[in-house]
Amino acid sequence: MHLGLIGYGAIGQMLQEVLEREGMAPARLTLLARAGSVARVRDALPQARVVDTVAALVAEGPDLVVECAGHGAVRDHVPGLLGAGVECVIASIGALADAGLEAELQRAAQAGGGRLVLSAGAVGGIDLLAALAPSGIETVRYTGRKPPRAWAGSPAEAVLDLHNLTALATFFTGTAREAARDYPKNANVAATVALAGAGFDRTEVALVADPGVTLNTHEVSVRAGAGAFDIRIEGRGAPGNPRTSVATVYALAREVMNRQRARVI
Ligand SMILES: NC(=O)C1=CN([C@@H]2O[C@H](COP(=O)(O)OP(=O)(O)OC[C@H]3O[C@@H](n4cnc5c(N)ncnc54)[C@H](O)[C@@H]3O)[C@@H](O)[C@H]2O)C=CC1
Numbered sequence: 001m002h003l004g005l006i007g008y009g010a011i012g013q014m015l016q017e018v019l020e021r022e023g024m025a026p027a028r029l030t031l032l033a034r035a036g037s038v039a040r041v042r043d044a045l046p047q048a049r050v051v052d053t054v055a056a057l058v059a060e061g062p063d064l065v066v067e068c069a070g071h072g073a074v075r076d077h078v079p080g081l082l083g084a085g086v087e088c089v090i091a092s093i094g095a096l097a098d099a100g101l102e103a104e105l106q107r108a109a110q111a112g113g114g115r116l117v118l119s120a121g122a123v124g125g126i127d128l129l130a131a132l133a134p135s136g137i138e139t140v141r142y143t144g145r146k147p148p149r150a151w152a153g154s155p156a157e158a159v160l161d162l163h164n165l166t167a168l169a170t171f172f173t174g175t176a177r178e179a180a181r182d183y184p185k186n187a188n189v190a191a192t193v194a195l196a197g198a199g200f201d202r203t204e205v206a207l208v209a210d211p212g213v214t215l216n217t218h219e220v221s222v223r224a225g226a227g228a229f230d231i232r233i234e235g236r237g238a239p240g241n242p243r244t245s246v247a248t249v250y251a252l253a254r255e256v257m258n259r260q261r262a263r264v265i
């Protein structure tokens with residue numbers, strides 16, 4: 001397999017390690033880095049080809065591209081890849097809260113034949129929620145709860161003293177669209193839950209900073225025509241980025257490994 005990778009931060013680095021450990025490292029790896037990061041990534045990954053434009057990545061001819069870089073990378077690179085017929089697995093699902101970008105991705109995929117795969121990322125139950133959606137969704141509620149330091153750099157800082165928080169604080173309630181737009185590094189899961197089920201504007205979201213937890217916790221509560229479920233996931237934060245659950249790395253690794261297997265689950 002020839003894998004293209006956009007982003008070589010906490011997720012990208014661990015993804016590479018997991019694939020190697022599992023004996024499923026791609027035969028070829030091409031990394032799309034920001035112009036200022038090319039030298040750093042070349043040093044860290046001498047076996048990979050490193051490029052800094054989407055055109056150069058397309059020219060390398062990857063079988064699959066995995067994005068783990070952020071909303072801006074989805075906006076800047078993924079339409080071009082889909083338009084060139086390249087299958088893309090993305091982690092930064094919240095980028096689709098921008099209805100214009102969601103439509104652009106759809107158009108590019110249809111025109112070019114590339115398929116856009118939304119990774120389940122840090123959350124679980126996406127398979128069942130997406131399966132139940134055609135039976136009619138009554139309600140979907142998502143609560144994202146993280147230790148205070150995982151909300152650093154987000155708008156939570158404006159309303160909470162994250163360093164001195166002594167009790168849990170629900171600092172955001174609203175729609176998945178608002179959550180994904182305002183918390184681009186923390187609420188991609190809210191977007192994934194929304195797109196699997198009731199949509200961005202009917203998925204209710206609460207975001208919580210909780211000094212009593214050490215793990216990133218995701219709770220999803222679904223009421224649908226064919227059934228209902230409540231699920232709670234506790235994910236360890238990545239060493240290089242506490243707001244990112246390590247489970248996200250494994251969800252992306254699963255996508256890559258499934259494309260190299262005769263039987264997938
Ligand atoms: N779906 C999910 O459950 C989750 C999704 N995410 C998404 O994954 C993203 C990455 O997460 P981490 O690896 O923890 O972040 P990180 O900040 O550790 O790494 C991001 C890397 O991407 C690079 N990058 C940023 N913009 C780029 C661009 N336009 N082109 C190429 N490279 C670019 C940065 O230089 C950095 O090396 C998050 O910003 C978030 O959008 C993160 C956690 C969970």
Ligand SMILES: O=C([O-])CC(=O)C(=O)O
Pocket residue numbers: 122184185186187188189190216235243244245246248
């Ligand atoms: O990794 C997590 O726990 C979830 C996350 O950051 C996101 O949804 O963007």
